Amino acid sequence: MSTLVLIPARMASTRLPGKPLADIAGRPMIVHVAARASESGLGRVVVATDTDIVAETVRAHGFEAVMTRADHESGSDRIFEALTRLDPKGEVDTVVNVQGDLPTIDPELIRAAFRPLAEAAVDIATLGVEIVREEEKTNPNVVKIVGSALSVQHLKALYFTRATAPWGEGPLYHHIGLYAYRRAALERFVRLGPSPLEKRERLEQLRALEAGMRIDAEIVSSVPLGVDTPEDLERARELLSK
Structure with missing residues (x-):
């Protein structure tokens, strides 16, 4: 099966504002998550975000990012939009949703x-x-x-x-x-x-x-x-x- 690993990341956390970019051991948290998702070996890894600076940071560290709308009510809605943007021809069979706040996973x-x-x-x-x-x-x-x-x-x-x-x-x-x-x-x-x-x-x-x-x-x-x-x-x- 063709698999896409998507990591939704939003800056608008009420308890920890800006947490995707929080520094952990010299790298932003979202980059740690992307690296660990990549190490799983399941397939292409992409961060789905509604914030330019998150996308720019992810790309600067060698990972892929896709922009999504800011008005999604849930992470599943965000990853579905990301899927349709990244794979409009429907070639991906399975999607893995890894939360963007799991830097030690x-x-x-x-x-x-x-x-x-x-x-x-x-x-x-x-x-x-x-x-x-x-x-x-x-x-x-x-x-x-x-x-x-x-x-x-x-x-x-x-x-x-x-x-x-x-x-x-x-x-x-x-x-x-x-x-x-x-x-x-x-x-x-x-x-x-x-x-x-x-x-x-x-x-x-x-x-x-x-x-x-x-x-x-x-x-x-x-x-x-x-x-x-x-x-x-x-x-x-x-x-x-x-």
């Missing part, structure tokens, strides 16, 4: 998100990790995957929720928001518009499930550090300065 995690697409029935693939900290089991900011185990490392997702679920004895899984889409699935997804459960839980992936699309999750061993706050940024600097 292991390239193997990016490859892992792609694996469930080996099964033809899967429309969208993503990642999960078993929750081990008790406080995260009841934290609404830790999104849980409720799914059927197809193997030790593979779940068929039935639901995503901010609640503590499923009830009873057994593992709970934290959803990691890194996605691989079949092209047709991404196109269908962005044209559907927000669904009732998506709006209620504030979880975009529920739109796909409500529409009867299949999402499978590869279970991995760790959660990548997402940089959302100044404290997260300092942690990333500490990790990448070693």
